[in-house]
Amino acid sequence: xxxxxxxxxxxxxxxxxxxxxxxxxxxxxxxxxxxxxxxxxxxxxxxxxxxxxxxxxxxxxxxxxxxxxxxxxxxxxxxxxxxxxxxxxxxxxxxxxxxxxxxxxxxxxxxxxxxxxxxxxxxxxxxxxxxxxxxxxxxxxxxxxxxxxxxxxxxxxxxxxxxxxxxxxxxxxxxxxxxxxxxxxxxxxxxxxxxxxxxxxxxxxxxxxxxxxxxxxxxxxxxxxxxxxxxxxxxxxxxxxxxxxxxxxxxxxxxxxxxxxxxxxxxxxxxxxxxxxxxxxxxxxxxxxxxxxxxxxxxxxxxxxxxxxxxxxxxxxxxxxxxxxx
Amino acid sequence: xxxxxxxxxxxxxxxxxxxxxxxxxxxxxxxxxxxxxxxxxxxxxxxxxxxxxxxxxxxxxxxxxxxxxxxxxxxxxxxxxxxxxxxxxxxxxxxxxxxxxxxxxxxxxxxxxxxxxxxxxxxxxxxxxxxxxxxxxxxxxxxxxxxxxxxxxxxxxxxxxxxxxxxxxxxxxxxxxxxxxxxxxxxxxxxxxxxxxxxxxxxxxxxxxxxxxxxxxxxxxxxxxxxxxxxxxxxxxxxxxxxxxxxxxxxxxxxxxxxxxxxxxxxxxxxxxxxxxxxxxxxxxxxxxxxxxxxxxxxxxxxxxxxxxxxxxxxxxxxxxxx
Numbered sequence: 001x002x003x004x005x006x007x008x009x010x011x012x013x014x015x016x017x018x019x020x021x022x023x024x025x026x027x028x029x030x031x032x033x034x035x036x037x038x039x040x041x042x043x044x045x046x047x048x049x050x051x052x053x054x055x056x057x058x059x060x061x062x063x064x065x066x067x068x069x070x071x072x073x074x075x076x077x078x079x080x081x082x083x084x085x086x087x088x089x090x091x092x093x094x095x096x097x098x099x100x101x102x103x104x105x106x107x108x109x110x111x112x113x114x115x116x117x118x119x120x121x122x123x124x125x126x127x128x129x130x131x132x133x134x135x136x137x138x139x140x141x142x143x144x145x146x147x148x149x150x151x152x153x154x155x156x157x158x159x160x161x162x163x164x165x166x167x168x169x170x171x172x173x174x175x176x177x178x179x180x181x182x183x184x185x186x187x188x189x190x191x192x193x194x195x196x197x198x199x200x201x202x203x204x205x206x207x208x209x210x211x212x213x214x215x216x217x218x219x220x221x222x223x224x225x226x227x228x229x230x231x232x233x234x235x236x237x238x239x240x241x242x243x244x245x246x247x248x249x250x251x252x253x254x255x256x257x258x259x260x261x262x263x264x265x266x267x268x269x270x271x272x273x274x275x276x277x278x279x280x281x282x283x284x285x286x287x288x289x290x291x292x293x294x295x296x297x298x299x300x301x302x303x304x305x306x307x308x309x310x311x312x313x314x315x316x317x318x319x320x321x322x323x324x325x326x
Numbered sequence: 327x328x329x330x331x332x333x334x335x336x337x338x339x340x341x342x343x344x345x346x347x348x349x350x351x352x353x354x355x356x357x358x359x360x361x362x363x364x365x366x367x368x369x370x371x372x373x374x375x376x377x378x379x380x381x382x383x384x385x386x387x388x389x390x391x392x393x394x395x396x397x398x399x400x401x402x403x404x405x406x407x408x409x410x411x412x413x414x415x416x417x418x419x420x421x422x423x424x425x426x427x428x429x430x431x432x433x434x435x436x437x438x439x440x441x442x443x444x445x446x447x448x449x450x451x452x453x454x455x456x457x458x459x460x461x462x463x464x465x466x467x468x469x470x471x472x473x474x475x476x477x478x479x480x481x482x483x484x485x486x487x488x489x490x491x492x493x494x495x496x497x498x499x500x501x502x503x504x505x506x507x508x509x510x511x512x513x514x515x516x517x518x519x520x521x522x523x524x525x526x527x528x529x530x531x532x533x534x535x536x537x538x539x540x541x542x543x544x545x546x547x548x549x550x551x552x553x554x555x556x557x558x559x560x561x562x563x564x565x566x567x568x569x570x571x572x573x574x575x576x577x578x579x580x581x582x583x584x585x586x587x588x589x590x591x592x593x594x595x596x597x598x599x600x601x602x603x604x605x606x607x608x609x610x611x612x613x614x615x616x617x618x619x620x621x622x623x624x625x626x627x628x629x630x631x632x633x634x635x636x637x638x639x640x641x642x643x644x645x646x647x648x649x
Contacts, residue, residue, distance in 0.1 A: 024456075049456060049459070054488065055484070055487060055488060055491070057484035057487070057488060059445065059480055059481050059484060060444075060445040060448070060481055060484035060485050060487075060488055061445070061488075062445070063442070063443075063444070063445020063446045063448070063449060063481065063485075064445050064446070064448045064449035064452060064488065065449060066445070066446050066449055067386075067434075067445065067446035067447060067448060067449020067450040067451075067452070067453070067468075068449035068450065068452050068453050069449070070434055070435070070446065070449070070450060071384065071434070071449065071450040071453035071454065072453050073449075073452075073453045073456070075449075090439050090442055090481075091442065091445065094437065094438075094439050094442060095435070095437060095442060095443075095446065098425075099435065100645055100646070100647070100648060101420055101642075101645045101646055102417060102420055102421045102422075102425040102427070103417050103420070103421060103425075103427035103429070103435070104415070104416070104417035104418030104419070104420045104421065104427075104645065105418070105644075105645050106417065106427050106428075106429040107427060107429065107434065107435065108648050139646050140646055140647070142647070162648075162649065163647075163648035163649050164647050164648050164649065
């Protein structure tokens with residue numbers, strides 16, 4: 001069916017709640033649908049107990065989701081903007097991520113934390129960030145970052161069924177893209193990348209919005225006879241390094257692309273992991289496409305210039321090919 | 327309070343006192359590890375609160391949790407082994423002093439970050455409240471212990487609001503020992519009584535002398551009955567004295583030591599002994615037997631824990647994720 005990323009997420013939530021009465025949605029404005037309409041319609045079907053509006057108390061509602069998960073529920077917590085996750089990090093990092101480990105396996109925290117990041121809406125530096133690499137640095141969390149509607153639904157279903165805390169990082173600029181999605185979406189396995197376009201000349205590993213930019217760049221490069229393989233890792237932790245390394249073994253060139261700043265970004269992790277796993281396969285240094293190391297500007301021209309896109313991916317592919325040692 | 331309850335209370339308090347004093351010595355001989363925060367002086371609160379809970383009732387705590395864990399029913403050998411970092415510990419040696427968990431007895435978590443477990447207790451209470459809708463007779467409650475320092479953390483204010491808004495079956499138990507780490511309460515807040523803070527939310531609150539275990543028992547019984555009946559959350563503030571420093575090894579130079587004679591009067595364990603003997607709940611010989619049994623049990627726990635193996639790196643690697 002033709003639908004949107006936003007509707008696919010909402011539908012996946014409804015299906016999970018229908019299938020398992022332990023599933024509940026908690027967050028700010030969830031019964032009203034939230035600013036992106038994701039949870040619209042759920043309260044009418046499932047009631048205010050299971051579609052639970054909360055005060056603007058990110059730390060407490062994250063802790064409540066943790067406690068609820070430890071006492072038999074399957075909470076899906078919404079933190080409206082990933083920028084607000086800063087307020088909940090003690091709960092997520094010190095409590096949720098470590099409960100299983102520090103209790104010697106007595107506890108588990110089967111909760112999902114849905115949030116969204118990304119710039120492009122002139123929302124300024126506190127409503128536009130891409131902070132996923134922070135989360136990837138914390139053992140005990142799983143981190144998924146779907147770029148397509150089908151994966152947003154499939155990964156959410158898998159996350160709800162998962163025994164560990166899973167953070168789902170959606171992207172606000174993708175919510176209203178029209179996409180084709182199967183009528184029945186199977187859970188997408190956590191920890192498996194998707195090869196979205198095959199190619200022989202260079203591999204581009206892109207996250208979230210940058211997947212679509214990479215696909216656009218690949219179309220353009222194909223007109224010049226350059227075939228780019230585009231991989232969406234979908235899951236950042238645990239990372240499907242095998243799929244990426246297998247691709248690099250064939251293409252011998254790697255570009256990593258994300259909207260977050262480069263310094264300490266997830267692209268650095270991919271570059272280092274591939275550098276170790278597939279050093280002999282690389283014909284050129286790995287190129288990173290990322291935002292400049294500064295807060296996201298609010299003024300339209302500055303924000304547009306700040307954000308990496310297809311042009312930057314294309315340039316990076318040409319750079320790795322031109323630097324090729326063979 | 328009847329004689330049986332009083333004897334049980336005294337037994338739990340002596341077990342905590344003997345355990346904590348032994349842990350203090352083990353810290354000085356480097357047999358227990360990390361940051362050790364003893365609850366000596368607070369035994370009456372832990373024992374009187376947890377003594378009225380069922381295994382299915384949930385308890386969360388903070389960094390000074392040994393007493394709560396013992397009072398909730400955790401076995402002493404496994405608790406001691408956990409403090410020693412051994413594989414036979416409650417958490418297989420992976421939690422340590424500040425992160426004790428004993429799911430079998432409803433002790434679901436403690437944290438080293440002040441105020442961090444208050445919201446989790448609300449989450450557990452939310453699960454219980456949702457079960458109430460569908461389960462006849464379901465009246466499980468959650469209790470969270472925290473110090474007066476945690477009251478100044480944001481999670482406390484956020485949680486008080488939500489607990490009241492959702493009428494959650496949770497009891498907030500503040501052990502107010504007058505010191506947040508090294509600094510007196512007067513330097514942290516102009517509010518003297520924690521129980522005064524929650525009135526606008528309509529939360530039933532009381533302040534009690536935490537050195538008087540019988541008074542804690544009776545006040546908590548009253549609050550617990552309301553929470554079990556579905557009246558919404560309650561807060562109990564127990565005024566206590568932290569006999570030891572913030573942690574073992576703290577030189578404790580920021581306050582004057584309590585005079586021995588004064589402590590003899592206030593000490594909650596000795597006080598319960600005097601009260602119990604006066605009421606005829608037990609006699610001097612029975613009290614002595616309880617004390618000696620507690621010390622013997624702790625020695626046995628130390629022996630058991632010392633023989634417990636160390637956890638392996640393979641165990642640590644296996645506990646990060648469930649799948």
